[in-house]
Amino acid sequence: MILSPPSRYPTPRNFMFKSASFFRIASDFVLPPLEALEEALQASRFMPCGATQPESSGWVAPRGNKSSALVEAVGRQVIMQLCTERRPLPASAVKDAVDERIEKYKQETGRDRVGAKIKKEIKEEVILDLLPRAFTKRSSTTLWIDPVNKFLVVDTGSLTGADKVVSHLVDVLSEMPGAGPGISVKPVQTSLSAAVAMAHWLASREAPYRFTVDRDCELKMPDDQKSTVRYSRHTLEIDEVAEHIAAGKVPTQLAMTWNDRVSFVLTDSAQIRKIKLLDIVLDGVQENGKDDDGFDTDA
Known part of the structure; x- marks a missing residue:
């Protein structure tokens, strides 16, 4: 399996992809007009969490605050970005508060035991009380749609995280007026698994054309013990x-x-992590004098 980066990689310089999960888009998908897609995303624009809301997700401008456009087009490629804000509550803090209220409930009612229903209600009350005081955390995930070659790339090394972004994309496209066939995606399947390919490259000491094997590797035994060598x-x-x-x-x-x-770093699930442009690329960008707000499509 050879995953060759395309010759024109549509990546905004100010948020270079750090990871990549690859999906194949069904052949019947047709990308809506960009104006209609922009309007649909605006209707699902990101809003911060409410006081008692544990999580909120929505679309943001890929270029950041310097632009209001939620859809960026580079040639026939499309870039979008999903932002998620969470109010994480430490499990230990929730447990301590629940235990304290249960003890108080026992004292007030004279009961020695508390049923599961009451415990659930107490926990829900505790969470609602703690959420407004919890600090929020934000994260953004970029996605790249190639409607010509039917590829979707999500800037995450986690399949769970990628699935969440894909779900939001499916929702926004399905709700568009006059929507055609919804977008259907599945992880890219290769004729040779990434694990088998990596094993061949390492054993033969020969990497694919234009690729080199570097100095970091993890090997794991596929059994219950999963003994690992790094x-x-x-x-x-x-x-x-x-x-x-x-x-x-x-x-x-x-x-x-x-x-x-x-x-x-290539993983056995054919995901790419820790993507980094090397000095030769960055030096070339500086020599060309490209604006930081622009899209570097030649990396």
Whole structure:
């Protein structure tokens, strides 16, 4: 399996993708007109959590506060960004408050035991009381839609996180007036699994064309014990690595570089993490004098 970055990668410089989860879009999907898509996203624009709201999600401008547009188009590609705000409550704080109220309830009612229904009601009351005092945390996830080649890329190394973003995208598209076939996506399937491909590259000491294997790797035994070997900042062109693979260990993470331009970590689920542009790319951007607010499509 070779995951070659496209020659024109539509990434805003001010929020370079750090991870990538890849999905294949069903062939019958047609991207709505950008004006209609913008209007639909505006209706689901991000709003901060209310005082007793544990979580809120909505669409924000990919360029940040310097732009009000929620849809950015680069050529025939589309960039969008979902923002999520949470009010996390420490489980220990909730438990302590619930225990305290249950004890108070026992004293006031003279009961020795409290039923499950009452405990549930007390816990709900505690959460409603604590939420307004909880600090909020925000995170944003960028997605890239390629309607021509039917690809969707989500800036996360977590399938759970990617599924959440995809769900919001499905919702907003399905609610558009006169919506055609809804967007249907599934994780990209390759003819050769990422784990098998990485094992071959390591054992043969030969990476695909324009790729190099770097100095970080994780090998794991696919059994109940899941014994693990990790190499960090260590050459992988040694017999020991091949011996681990021959013994049955499977590569689950492998650091690589594409074309001396982009470094990343490939996982056994075919996700890419820790994406980083190397100096040769950044120097070229500076020499071209590109504006920080612009989209760098040549990385």
